[in-house]
Every structure is written in structure tokens, then in C-alpha cells.
Amino acid sequence: MATFSYIPDYGAGRTHTPRIRSVRFGDSYEQRLAYGLNTNLQVWQLSFSARTDVETHSILDFLDARNGVESFDWTTPDGVSGKKWVCRQWQKSMIAFNINSVSCQFEEVAEP
Numbered sequence: 001m002a003t004f005s006y007i008p009d010y011g012a013g014r015t016h017t018p019r020i021r022s023v024r025f026g027d028s029y030e031q032r033l034a035y036g037l038n039t040n041l042q043v044w045q046l047s048f049s050a051r052t053d054v055e056t057h058s059i060l061d062f063l064d065a066r067n068g069v070e071s072f073d074w075t076t077p078d079g080v081s082g083k084k085w086v087c088r089q090w091q092k093s094m095i096a097f098n099i100n101s102v103s104c105q106f107e108e109v110a111e112p
Contacts (some may be wrong), residue, residue: 001051001071001072001073001084002062002065002070002072002073003072003073003084004072004073004074004085006048006058006059006062008048008077009046009047009048009049010082011047012044012045012046012047012077013044013108014043014044014045015042015043015044015045015046015080016040016041016042016043017043017107018034018039018040019034019035019036019039019040020032020033020035020039021035023035026101030048037110040075041104041105041107041108041109041110042083042108043078043106043107043108044076044077044105044106045103045105046059046104046105046106047101047102047103048101048102048103048104049095049101050095050099050101051099051100051101051102052099052100053098053100054100055107056092056100056102059102060090060092060102063087063090064106066086066087067085067099068070068086068088068089069086070086071085071109071111072084072085072086073082073085073088074106083108084108084109084110084111085106085107085108085109086106086107086109087104087105087106087107088105088107089104089105090103090104090105091103091104094099
């Protein structure tokens, strides 16, 4: 299993969107139920700013090699490890000569 080892910028954001099913009844009563297993997976918005061409290409090569399909190991900015992640979208911005920025979104996946 490949490991993503680059350190993102401060300001990384984590989102949780629990999967639920809900039913509303006519008298405004509502029932909610967790939908499936692993219903509260994380999504991280990451940025890698002011990186050299070499480091930028290394980050992009890692993401390109997995192509949004293959999961990888990664330790979150708050130090949580042992989970699997996929990156389905990423973007490179060229700021100046030999200065680039990469932004991406890591999604936690439930697999062994």
C-alpha cells in the first residue's frame, strides 16, 4: 500500500457528512436512521502552496498513479493514521517560476 507523505499547508479543512435516511410524517415528526456501515467518513480539503516544480511533480505523480481508484495510506494533519484514502480530484496552479500550488480533496474509504 502506497503512503502519501507530503505535508499540507495549515488551514486544511475536514468535513463530515453522515449518511442517513430520514422520514417526515404529516405532523412534522421525523425519524432518522444511519444508512449502511461506516456512515461518517471524512473528507479533507488540502493545499500544497509555494512548492517547487520537483515537489509539485512528485505530488501529482503520486495522485496520477492512483487515478482516483487505488487507495493509499495517509496521516491526517491532526495525527490520525491507519485509515485508507482516495483522491478523486486535484488541481495544479502555476504561481511563478518554480513556484506552484496543488489543491486536492482526500476522501476516506472503508476497506480493509
